[in-house]
Amino acid sequence: DAGVTQSPTHLIKTRGQQVTLRCSPKSGHDTVSWYQQALGQGPQFIFQYYEEEERQRGNFPDRFSGHQFPNYSSELNVNALLLGDSALYLCASSLAGWPTQYFGPGTRLLVL
Amino acid sequence: AQTVTQSQPEMSVQEAETVTLSCTYDTSESDYYLFWYKQPPSRQMILVIRQEAYKQQNATENRFSVNFQKAAKSFSLKISDSQLGDAAMYFCAYYSNTGNQFYFGTGTSLTVIP
Numbered sequence: 001d002a003g004v005t006q007s008p009t010h011l012i013k014t015r016g017q018q019v020t021l022r023c024s025p026k027s028g029h030d031t032v033s034w035y036q037q038a039l040g041q042g043p044q045f046i047f048q049y050y051e052e053e054e055r056q057r058g059n060f061p062d063r064f065s066g067h068q069f070p071n072y073s074s075e076l077n078v079n080a081l082l083l084g085d086s087a088l089y090l091c092a093s094s095l096a097g098w099p100t101q102y103f104g105p106g107t108r109l110l111v112l
Numbered sequence: 113a114q115t116v117t118q119s120q121p122e123m124s125v126q127e128a129e130t131v132t133l134s135c136t137y138d139t140s141e142s143d144y145y146l147f148w149y150k151q152p153p154s155r156q157m158i159l160v161i162r163q164e165a166y167k168q169q170n171a172t173e174n175r176f177s178v179n180f181q182k183a184a185k186s187f188s189l190k191i192s193d194s195q196l197g198d199a200a201m202y203f204c205a206y207y208s209n210t211g212n213q214f215y216f217g218t219g220t221s222l223t224v225i226p
Binding site: 035056092099 | 145147156162203207209213216218
């Protein structure tokens with residue numbers, strides 16, 4: 001049973017660029033959530049996707065956007081990258097109506 | 113907004129001994145869940161244990177158990193018979209059923225001494 005997978009594992013970008021991160025949920029899961037984890041901090045909720053729509057959003061600017069595909073996989077897009085966007089980005093999947101989330105290994109983004 | 117506080121940035125325990133990690137939270141909701149997640153250096157968050165707020169009985173998973181005090185809004189994790197593989201960052205998390213999102217604490221770094 002495949003768990004949550006994310007790609008790429010590491011990424012280096014420069015300020016002003018755009019980045020796309022990808023996530024495949026655990027088999028059987030239909031809901032994907034994205035989190036930003038800065039160094040030494042706990043994860044911060046970015047948004048959650050269900051049925052290809054953004055269901056809930058945390059306190060992040062519109063530069064952060066996402067998408068969910070019919071196969072439940074998801075993308076996180078960040079435009080106009082800032083140095084402060086450097087972080088570990090975690091994807092978590094769950095079954096709708098069920099609170100337990102399973103996390104992927106994360107994508108480490110470094111903005112120079 | 114809900115807040116989760118972990119007041120112990122670092123803890124250490126001798127192998128085979130017991131350690132308790134503290135967590136408090138603030139909420140006005142009555143329907144929620146609480147979790148402990150473990151994040152080893154490999155950085156993948158691993159579910160340790162879950163507690164439903166409506167359940168009075170404390171959750172237990174093998175060597176891991178919680179002390180859930182709803183009125184005090186406290187949710188501590190006890191690790192018994194600590195093993196070297198337990199060394200990791202531990203995060204306490206609150207899940208809001210109405211908000212459909214997690215709120216995480218800042219974590220406690222656990223070191224296990226051989």
